[in-house]
Amino acid sequence: MRVLIVEDEVRLAASVARGLQADGIYADLAHDGRDGLWRAREGNLDAIVLDIMLPGMNGYDMCRTLRAEEIWTPILLLTAKGGEFDEVEGLELGADDYLRKPFSHAVLSARLRALARRGKSPRPTSLEVGDLELDPGTRHCSRRGKKITLTPREYSVLEVLMRRSPEVLTKDEILLSAWGMDFEGDPNIVEVYIGYLRRKIDKPFAVNSVRTVRGAGYQVVA
Amino acid sequence: MRVLIVEDEVRLAASVARGLQADGIYADLAHDGRDGLWRAREGNLDAIVLDIMLPGMNGYDMCRTLRAEEIWTPILLLTAKGGEFDEVEGLELGADDYLRKPFSHAVLSARLRALARRGKSPRPTSLEVGDLELDPGTRHCSRRGKKITLTPREYSVLEVLMRRSPEVLTKDEILLSAWGMDFEGDPNIVEVYIGYLRRKIDKPFAVNSVRTVRGAGYQVVA
DNA sequence: CTCTCTCTATGCGTGTGCTGATCGTCGAAG
DNA sequence: CTTCGACGATCAGCACACGCATAGAGAGAG
Numbered sequence: 001m002r003v004l005i006v007e008d009e010v011r012l013a014a015s016v017a018r019g020l021q022a023d024g025i026y027a028d029l030a031h032d033g034r035d036g037l038w039r040a041r042e043g044n045l046d047a048i049v050l051d052i053m054l055p056g057m058n059g060y061d062m063c064r065t066l067r068a069e070e071i072w073t074p075i076l077l078l079t080a081k082g083g084e085f086d087e088v089e090g091l092e093l094g095a096d097d098y099l100r101k102p103f104s105h106a107v108l109s110a111r112l113r114a115l116a117r118r119g120k121s122p123r124p125t126s127l128e129v130g131d132l133e134l135d136p137g138t139r140h141c142s143r144r145g146k147k148i149t150l151t152p153r154e155y156s157v158l159e160v161l162m163r164r165s166p167e168v169l170t171k172d173e174i175l176l177s178a179w180g181m182d183f184e185g186d187p188n189i190v191e192v193y194i195g196y197l198r199r200k201i202d203k204p205f206a207v208n209s210v211r212t213v214r215g216a217g218y219q220v221v222a
Numbered sequence: 223m224r225v226l227i228v229e230d231e232v233r234l235a236a237s238v239a240r241g242l243q244a245d246g247i248y249a250d251l252a253h254d255g256r257d258g259l260w261r262a263r264e265g266n267l268d269a270i271v272l273d274i275m276l277p278g279m280n281g282y283d284m285c286r287t288l289r290a291e292e293i294w295t296p297i298l299l300l301t302a303k304g305g306e307f308d309e310v311e312g313l314e315l316g317a318d319d320y321l322r323k324p325f326s327h328a329v330l331s332a333r334l335r336a337l338a339r340r341g342k343s344p345r346p347t348s349l350e351v352g353d354l355e356l357d358p359g360t361r362h363c364s365r366r367g368k369k370i371t372l373t374p375r376e377y378s379v380l381e382v383l384m385r386r387s388p389e390v391l392t393k394d395e396i397l398l399s400a401w402g403m404d405f406e407g408d409p410n411i412v413e414v415y416i417g418y419l420r421r422k423i424d425k426p427f428a429v430n431s432v433r434t435v436r437g438a439g440y441q442v443v444a
Numbered sequence: 445c446t447c448t449c450t451c452t453a454t455g456c457g458t459g460t461g462c463t464g465a466t467c468g469t470c471g472a473a474g
Numbered sequence: 475c476t477t478c479g480a481c482g483a484t485c486a487g488c489a490c491a492c493g494c495a496t497a498g499a500g501a502g503a504g
Contacts, residue, residue, distance in 0.1 A: 001358075001378070001380060001382070002399050002402060021374070024361055024374050024378055024381070026399075026400065026401065027402075028403060028404065036311070039403075042403070044395070044398050079427070095498060111359055114318065137389040138389060138390055139390050139435055140387050141474095151437070151460060151461085152436060152437025152438055152461095153460075153461065153462095155438070185461095185463080186464080188482090189461085189462065189463085190465085191481095191482060191484090192461090192462080192463095192483085192484080192485095193461095193485065194483085194487095195482095195484065197320065198483095212483095214469095214482080215480095270469085373448080373449055373450080375449075375450065376449095407452080408451075408453080410452080410453085410493090411450085411451060413492090413493060413494065414451075414452090414495090415450095417493095434493070436459070436460080436492070437460080437491075
């Protein structure tokens with residue numbers, strides 16, 4: 001589990017980070033609003049701990065900005081003031097919880113876990129072309145329920161073909177997607193891998209879903 | 223929006239109910255634990271406000287009972303004591319939030335709205351993949367009832383793999399989640415920790431739940 | 445100091461990727 | 475219809491990167 005702590009008091013931030021680490025929660029640190037916003041956009045975070053009083057950009061603004069950008073990572077606000085309006089306002093702006101300073105590490109980690117539990121991201125959907133299925137999450141490939149084992153390179157080639165099915169892709173497009181732009185070998189490699197794929201996903205099932213379009217490229221059809 | 227207030231001090235309960243009503247939140251009242259439990263089972267509630275000190279049945283027990291019955295209506299605990307352990311304990315038992323007395327109506331309604339927005343999320347208290355269990359609260363891991371001791375780093379790696387099981391995670395994703403984005407060492411460390419995990423959770427039980435997907439990453443399966 | 449945990453560094457085995465040559469096939473022009 | 479050229483398919487075999495195991499150094503806590 002991974003969280004971002006946005007807090008300008010460096011010593012406090014470091015101490016909180018150590019405390020969480022002892023509970024198996026790894027914490028990245030940002031010391032001002034701008035930096036925090038940047039990392040929040042980048043990262044693959046389970047939650048954000050956000051101080052309200054910050055140099056650069058305050059916690060409210062950061063919270064509002066993230067939500068406006070459709071980033072729904074759970075946010076826990078840290079409030080220093082005694083007033084209640086901070087907190088109400090924060091929740092209305094899209095924060096998910098708040099904690100009043102000073103707080104104990106035990107409470108913070110319990111709250112963070114509770115937040116992270118809710119914030120599950122939806123599963124990526126699988127690709128289907130006819131009865132051929134490809135799940136990018138597990139990298140499983142199957143036809144009519146029968147599992148097909150693919151090597152990494154075979155998987156890359158099939159993925160791009162299925163993603164854009166039934167488009168015809170040129171060899172160059174396939175090279176770019178499956179090998180990357182820094183490939184410097186024999187472009188004949190694409191033909192070789194098309195061959196591997198046909199041997200695994202077409203021949204055993206007596207179908208012809210990987211089609212050659214002479215002079216143009218390849219496509220996958222139902 | 224409709225909430226249930228379980229609180230034995232009649233005057234306080236009535237005053238809270240009036241305050242919420244002014245914010246468009248309709249409140250049912252129960253004055254002891256048994257009555258509260260009954261109404262919580264019946265009703266079509268958006269949230270429950272639960273005092274800890276109650277005649278009949280205390281707040282902890284009520285909370286635990288509801289969760290055991292698979293009723294996941296969000297619960298906000300009211301704590302009167304100063305100690306923090308009440309609160310941590312409450313959250314571990316399945317409450318979703320807490321508020322320390324005395325509190326203001328504005329804060330209570332903001333919190334209730336936040337809870338209702340999240341909705342009832344079936345909340346697995348532990349992660350399970352096949353017969354392998356991992357409890358994020360206590361950081362205990364076990365298979366077939368036998369306890370397995372994990373170091374913090376091992377725990378982090380296993381947690382992210384189980385949370386997203388049966389997805390295949392790349393080494394980079396694992397590094398990001400378990401080490402953080404500022405890790406600058408040898409990425410081979412992931413392989414090392416996968417090895418440690420296998421030695422602890424797979425080999426003693428003669429299973430193979432931590433799978434390598436060559437060229438892609440790792441997954442945990444049943 | 446000792447013990448635990450984390451990480452680096454090494455060597456090894458195997459599956460995978462790629463090359464290069466040869467064989468097959470399609471299509472257009474005579 | 476036949477022929478020829480260009481494009482695509484297939485195959486064998488080698489090199490190597492990937493993943494695994496293990497040992498040990500370094501850091502930190504008790």
